[in-house]
Structures are given as C-alpha cells and as structure tokens.
Amino acid sequence: MPDTSRLVPRRAESLVHEALEDTRVVLVNGARQVGKSTLTRLATDRQPTVLRLLDDPATLRAAKDDPTGFVEHDSLMVIDEIQLVPELLQPIKVSVDLDPTPGRYLLTGSSRILAMRTLPDALPGRMEVIELWPFSQGEMHGSPDRFIDAAFRHGPRIDHSSELRRRDYLERLVVGGFPEATRRTPRRRTAFFDSYLSTLIERDVLELASIERRGDLLKLVALLAGRAGGLLEPTVLASQSGIPRTTLIRYLELLASVFLIKSIPAWSSGQTRRAVGTPKLALVDTGIACHLIGQDPVRLGEPGGAAGSMMENFVVMELARQLTWSEERGRLYHYRTKEKQEVDAVIETPDGRVIGVEVKAGATVRTEDLTGLRNLANHLGDRFVAGYVLYAGQQTLPFGEKIRALPLDALWRLSP
Structure with missing residues (x-):
C-alpha cells in the first residue's frame, strides 16, 4: 500500500465513494499527472479490488488480445488509463448489463474518451464520469x-x-x-x-x-x-x-x-x-x-x-x-x-x-x-x-x- 500520510486529501474522493454506491461503472477522467491513480487507490483501499494497470506492457497486451476475458472479475475492478484500450468498454458494457450490481468497475483516463470519434457506444446510462483537476x-x-x-x-x-x-x-x-x-x-x-x-x-x-x-x-x-x-x-x-x-x-x-x-x-x-x-x-x-x-x-x-x-x-x-x-x-x-x-x-x-x-x-x-x-x-x-x-x-x-x-x-x- 502507498504511504498516504503525505498525500493531499482530494475533494473528488467522496464523489467516487458516492458514485460506487449506486453506479455500475465510474470513470475518473482528467489530465495526466493530476493524481487519478492515487485517488482510485485511496477510494478502494478498504474493499477487495482487482487492479489492472494498462501502462504495464504485459497488461496492455493482455487487454488487447482478449478484452472479454480481461474484464472478468468477482470484485471491484480498477482499470488505469482506459483510453489506451478503448475496446475494453464494449465487454464492460456487456458485463454490467448481465450483472447490474453497483460498483463493478472503476476506470481512470487521461483523455476525454467519450469524445473519441472512433468510439461507438460508451456505456450510456451505466457510467458516471468524475473529472479530476490539478489541485485546487x-x-x-x-x-x-x-x-x-x-x-x-x-x-x-x-x-x-x-x-x-x-x-x-x-x-x-x-x-x-x-x-x-x-x-x-x-x-x-x-x-x-x-x-x-x-x-x-x-x-x-x-x-x-x-x-x-x-x-x-x-x-x-x-x-x-x-x-x-x-x-x-x-x-x-x-x-x-x-x-x-x-x-x-x-x-x-x-x-x-x-x-x-x-x-x-x-x-x-x-x-x-x-x-x-x-x-x-x-x-x-x-x-x-x-x-x-x-x-x-x-x-x-x-x-x-x-x-x-x-x-x-x-x-x-x-x-x-x-x-x-x-x-x-x-x-x-x-x-x-x-x-x-x-x-x-x-x-x-x-x-x-x-x-x-x-x-x-x-x-x-x-x-x-x-x-x-x-x-x-x-x-x-x-x-x-x-x-x-x-x-x-x-x-x-x-x-x-x-x-x-x-x-x-x-x-x-x-x-x-
């Protein structure tokens, strides 16, 4: 676990907790280097979590080779930098349609993936987007x-x-x-x-x-x-x-x-x-x-x-x-x-x-x-x-x- 003693509390942390209580997919979206990964670790440190870091080359290859198998899980899954493999959103959509339990996926992204023209159907009605900015x-x-x-x-x-x-x-x-x-x-x-x-x-x-x-x-x-x-x-x-x-x-x-x-x-x-x-x-x-x-x-x-x-x-x-x-x-x-x-x-x-x-x-x-x-x-x-x-x-x-x-x-x- 990271040392949280020196971390600056973020207003968005409570927003993430609230969204996971009633929403199947939560996306923390914001600029590179604003603390999205740290925020998601803090927001999920008290519950069983499967963590997937797409910045890791091996993890990235696995996500691209088998998107459907990659998103299968029994607890909350955190996928960091989802914009690297937008193809994951379709199997996530299928998964949460089959099991609509709140708090299934917590995603982070450093670009507005919902605006990508090549992205067809990005979880309408199933996902809440929380924007994370540089420190206030x-x-x-x-x-x-x-x-x-x-x-x-x-x-x-x-x-x-x-x-x-x-x-x-x-x-x-x-x-x-x-x-x-x-x-x-x-x-x-x-x-x-x-x-x-x-x-x-x-x-x-x-x-x-x-x-x-x-x-x-x-x-x-x-x-x-x-x-x-x-x-x-x-x-x-x-x-x-x-x-x-x-x-x-x-x-x-x-x-x-x-x-x-x-x-x-x-x-x-x-x-x-x-x-x-x-x-x-x-x-x-x-x-x-x-x-x-x-x-x-x-x-x-x-x-x-x-x-x-x-x-x-x-x-x-x-x-x-x-x-x-x-x-x-x-x-x-x-x-x-x-x-x-x-x-x-x-x-x-x-x-x-x-x-x-x-x-x-x-x-x-x-x-x-x-x-x-x-x-x-x-x-x-x-x-x-x-x-x-x-x-x-x-x-x-x-x-x-x-x-x-x-x-x-x-x-x-x-x-x-």
Whole structure:
C-alpha cells in the first residue's frame, strides 16, 4: 500500500465513494499527472479490488488480445488509463448489463474518451464520469473551497478579509496545481513543465489522432497560452498561427481532449439577446500557462505583464473545480455584450439564479470595473443573486445593493 500520510486529501474522493454506491461503472477522467491513480487507490483501499494497470506492457497486451476475458472479475475492478484500450468498454458494457450490481468497475483516463470519434457506444446510462483537476487552492492549503455555495447562500452579505497581497497571488499563478509541480523548486518546476508538454504532445495527443506537423501543434499551444482569458476565435487563431482553420479546429478539440485547454461558453438568456456567443479560452493550469509565456512572479507583476489574463484564468479554473463538488449545481459561463461590457465568470443554477464574478489583478477597484456586473444585474432583476469583484486587496468593499469587492482568496477560504 502507498504511504498516504503525505498525500493531499482530494475533494473528488467522496464523489467516487458516492458514485460506487449506486453506479455500475465510474470513470475518473482528467489530465495526466493530476493524481487519478492515487485517488482510485485511496477510494478502494478498504474493499477487495482487482487492479489492472494498462501502462504495464504485459497488461496492455493482455487487454488487447482478449478484452472479454480481461474484464472478468468477482470484485471491484480498477482499470488505469482506459483510453489506451478503448475496446475494453464494449465487454464492460456487456458485463454490467448481465450483472447490474453497483460498483463493478472503476476506470481512470487521461483523455476525454467519450469524445473519441472512433468510439461507438460508451456505456450510456451505466457510467458516471468524475473529472479530476490539478489541485485546487483549498486542497493545497487545507481550506474549505466553498465560495460558490457561500455566494448563493449569503449573496452580498459576505464579508471577508485577507492577509494576502498581490505578490502572493502571482506566486500561486506560477506554481499552478499539478502535484509534482507544487513540490519542486522554480528551476525544477520548469523541467517538469517541459517534460509534461512534450509527453502530452508526443504521446497523449497522438493516441487520439495522427498529427501531420507536430511543430504546428506546439506553436499553437504557446499561442493559446498568450491568449488565455480571451475569446476563442478559430479564424483569428488560424491567421496568427498560419494553421488552416479546419486543422486548427481539430487541434483545439485534441488539446481539450487531453485537458490542456477548456472552452468557457458565452452566457445568454431571452433577456440578454445582445450577448455575444463566442466562447472564452482557459488553460486548465496557470502554472503551465505562465511557463509557456515565460513569466515568473516578477515579470507577471511588471507593467505589460500578463497578471490580468493569468489571474482571470486562475479564478475561472478554481470555479470550474469547485463546481464538481459544490452543493449548488451550476454551470460556468462568461458574459460579453456587443458593447463589450463583460463579466469574467457567470454561474447559473438550474432554477435560474445567477452570480457574476469579475477578476482584477490589482489591489484597487474602480467604478468602471463594475460596468459588466451592473449590466448583468439590470438584465436579470431578482434572478441576480450577487456580483463579486475578486481583487488583490485585503478588505470587502460594498458597491451598491448586490455588488461587493472581495479579496481573491475568498475563493478558497469561504464556507457556507
């Protein structure tokens, strides 16, 4: 058994336990090196388990030679890196149809196997997918990670103070959340990111599709890092990269499939017809993004540095993580009107309640920083719960009835 004394508790562990209680197949899906294998060992260490590691060459051959025999078992079976042999999903489907007992299979994957075009029928109605992200700030620092629940429950009544300053946040951006990166010195962290990106392109992407010119893909990754927090416009990216638009769209799909980038859809409703429908781009980890654009905390903080876009990316991805475990079920969007009034993050619950989050990398908040939130509030009326400007200051500041500026670490320090 692994030594668990130094492991960082993951929010997803309880989600895995819950899913195994009532679902036949559970898939833990996420980027390479985020701790999927460790999570599954922790989640199953108190019950009989058959473990299959497809990274092992002999195990991989056995799975490919006899998929049906490979998945036969009497207890819970854990199959690590299922995307290496997607042919296993069909015999798993047959097995759980014959025996619908919950908790039959626990799978892990480092690409969005459900999106693979060559995959016909991937266990609809039989499998629950749990996404595992790089560490959240709350996981790393032992704090609640419940901003979303607190925001919907308390609205503008939230009052939070912080001891952190702008430099503290910039350092967090550069470290990111990959477990291996958080343990390393800056120089060794750079080596990790170089190796990670190389493996991602040379192995994971090539598992999904053949790439004619790998240099184009590497160039696109660097370009995307420089556009984090901006609109995801394939035509513009094609022009800037020199990659044909149809090829570029395919590359974007591949990079999303291996959890390097995430598309944040535009929010709109019948009341906001002037909203622009273009999605926004986010990189899953700001550590990798800062590495790609060559910025450390000092350069980020300089005039002309990328602190603004990186801070927005950081907040958006922390919110994306929290939505996987928050009690409030919601969807993440961004908001932008044709008049370019923007809100960096919008979360809407199934019953139509909405919070808005604007991000500022500085320690002051200006009146013009509130324009997008006020526009959204005016459109929504009573559906608008509250708007928050998350900034690098240390005090909560009121700006009208439903809008507050909060220290940025409210993201991971607040609880309902």
